[in-house]
Amino acid sequence: MEARRITDPRALRALAHPARIQLLELLTVDGPATGRQLADRTGESTASVSYHxxxxxxxxxxxxxxxxxxxxxxxWRATGRGITWAGTGSPEFVAAARALRDQMVARHLDELDEYRRAEDTLDPVWREAAWIGYDVGYLTADEVAEATTRIKAVIAEYTGSPRPRQTEARKINFFGYALPARDAAPVSPEV
Known part of the structure; x- marks a missing residue:
């Protein structure tokens, strides 16, 4: 299943709601579910789930x-494996994309905080397996695009296709970014 490509800013705005992001993630990762099952998993009422x-x-x-x-x-089931978006660059599309991205980043930062608060209670095997990393380097836009494509491909080997779920498996959140730094003006290499 491929990612759904969104080109309508109204669709981005509709998705830029925490409950909808969560519901779409549940249906994508865990597979089909009824409104009652989704309500149980999210803590939302069935009426709220139905609306979203x-x-x-x-x-x-x-x-x-x-x-x-x-x-x-x-x-219900998700129609794709994740989402991508591309638009005209209109102010409406840019604002809608920013609203969705802000919701997604906030969700992932909350997950990171949740992990940090509960880290000491985890089995040492899971603490050792978890990864929070950071690196920095000078890349061209083409190199960033290549690195991102390669990273996505590695993650997709584990998340993109149906695989039998092992009994010891846990839901894992992958979150990363490759963004120009604030001081990202090109720097001439020293000779």
């Missing part, structure tokens, strides 16, 4: 999984 799922359906990010329906249950 309807917004995701409107923008073709979620669809009914009718073949899995049992009785009155209506399971």
């Amino acid at each position: 799922v309807a917004q995701l359906v409107k923008w073709d990010l979620v669809e009914p999984a009718t073949e899995l329906a049992r009785g009155r249950e209506r399971p």
Whole structure:
């Protein structure tokens, strides 16, 4: 399943809501679920989940999984594996992309804080396996694009295709960035 490409700023605005980001992630990572199951996992009411799922359906990010329906249950599934976006560069698109990116970054920073608060309670094997890293170097825009593509490919080997879930497996959050630093003006190399 490929990432859904969003080109409409209204779709970005619709997704830029913490509950919708969480619901889309659950349906993408854990697979189809009913509104009741999603409510149980998120702590939202079923009415709230229903409303937010309807917004995701409107923008073709979620669809009914009718073949899995049992009785009155209506399971939903993600229509893609993650999202990407590209737009015209219009002020509306730029603002919508920023709103979505801000929500996503805030969510990941919250997850990082949560990990830091609970780190001491984790099994030492998981503490050792966890990775928070940092590095810096001088790259061209093409090199950054190449590195990002390679990193995404490695992560996709573990997350992108259906694999049997092992009993000791835990949900793992991957979060990284490759951004020009504030002082990112080109620097001439010393000879």
